[in-house]
Each structure stands twice: as structure tokens, then as C-alpha cells.
Amino acid sequence: MSKDLTWLMTSLIEQTPGVVEALLLSADGLKVTCDGQLDTDAADQMAAVCSGLVALGEGFEAHCAAGRLRSLTVALSDRQVVVMEAGDGTILAVLADAEADTGAIGAAMVQLIERVRRHLNIPVRTAPTPTP
Incomplete structure (x- = not known):
């Protein structure tokens, strides 16, 4: 990446x-x-929370047999969060005003992802193998 x-x-x-x-x-x-x-602290916290949101969404994916998770939107009183897969092992998340158009936000996120997807893949991390 x-x-x-x-x-x-x-x-x-x-x-x-x-x-x-x-x-x-x-x-x-x-x-x-x-x-x-x-x-840095806010970004690290937002990353952890958004990763958890995707994990919850994937739980519904498995439970409902409704296909792959495309995006999640969380509506709060003053803000909304839109999260979507951006590449293998990568997630794109945005925080927006509560009244912002989630359709337009989602479309902009998809356009960005399609333009640069090849740069957005993160290999799965594996635990190092202990040496004897």
C-alpha cells in the first residue's frame, strides 16, 4: 500500500x-x-470502533444469508458515520453532519475506492512463528 x-x-x-x-x-x-x-488518538479510537462496526455487520451477513456487507451507516443525533470495505483488508470510514446526504456520501466513497482500489489492499497479518 x-x-x-x-x-x-x-x-x-x-x-x-x-x-x-x-x-x-x-x-x-x-x-x-x-x-x-x-x-492520532481520535483516529486510533475511530479506527477501532469502525472495525467493530464492520465485524457486527458481518455477523448479520452470516446470520441472514443476505450477501456480502456493502456499507454501514450509524445515525447519531449530531453526526453520522458511513463505513464500507475499501479493498482486501481495508475499510473506509467517514464522519459527516447529521443532515448530510448519505447517498451522495456513499457514492463519493465508492468512486474513491474504485479509482484507487489497487493501492488499498492490506495483507492479513499473521502471528510470527516462534523459533525453536
């Missing part, structure tokens, strides 16, 4: 009305990159 994808997160915010933060994370909940607005 390319080292600096901050510009992607910044462009998503600048080009999508209502989006205030954007974050790319690994499926196991580690921050890969985010826009310049998020401090």
Missing part, C-alpha cells in the same frame, strides 16, 4: 458536502491514514 494517502482523505472531505472526517483503516482496526483534522 502507498505510504501517504492523506490527500485521498482530504479530497473526499473537500469534494463531499457534509463530510467532516475521513479515515482509512485495516480490517483489524488499525489506522492506515486519515485527514489532517483527526489527531
Whole structure:
């Protein structure tokens, strides 16, 4: 994966009305990159929470036999979070104003992912094998 994808997160915010933060994370909940607005602690916490959301969504996927998880939206009183798979082992998450158009946000996220998907894959981490 390319080292600096901050510009992607910044462009998503600048080009999508209502989006205030954007974050790319690994499926196991580690921050890969985010826009310049998020401090390190907030980005790490958001990455962990969004990874958990995807895990919950995948639980419904298995329980309902309704196909693969495409996206999740969490509506809060003042904000909303939209989360979707961005590549193998990668998740894209945005925080937006409560009244922002989730359809437009989702479309912008899909467009970004389609443009740069080959740069967004993260190999699955494995535990190191102990040496005798």
C-alpha cells in the first residue's frame, strides 16, 4: 500500500458536502491514514470502533444469508458515520453532519475506492512463528 494517502482523505472531505472526517483503516482496526483534522488518538479510537462496526455487520451477513456487507451507516443525533470495505483488508470510514446526504456520501466513497482500489489492499497479518 502507498505510504501517504492523506490527500485521498482530504479530497473526499473537500469534494463531499457534509463530510467532516475521513479515515482509512485495516480490517483489524488499525489506522492506515486519515485527514489532517483527526489527531492520532481520535483516529486510533475511530479506527477501532469502525472495525467493530464492520465485524457486527458481518455477523448479520452470516446470520441472514443476505450477501456480502456493502456499507454501514450509524445515525447519531449530531453526526453520522458511513463505513464500507475499501479493498482486501481495508475499510473506509467517514464522519459527516447529521443532515448530510448519505447517498451522495456513499457514492463519493465508492468512486474513491474504485479509482484507487489497487493501492488499498492490506495483507492479513499473521502471528510470527516462534523459533525453536
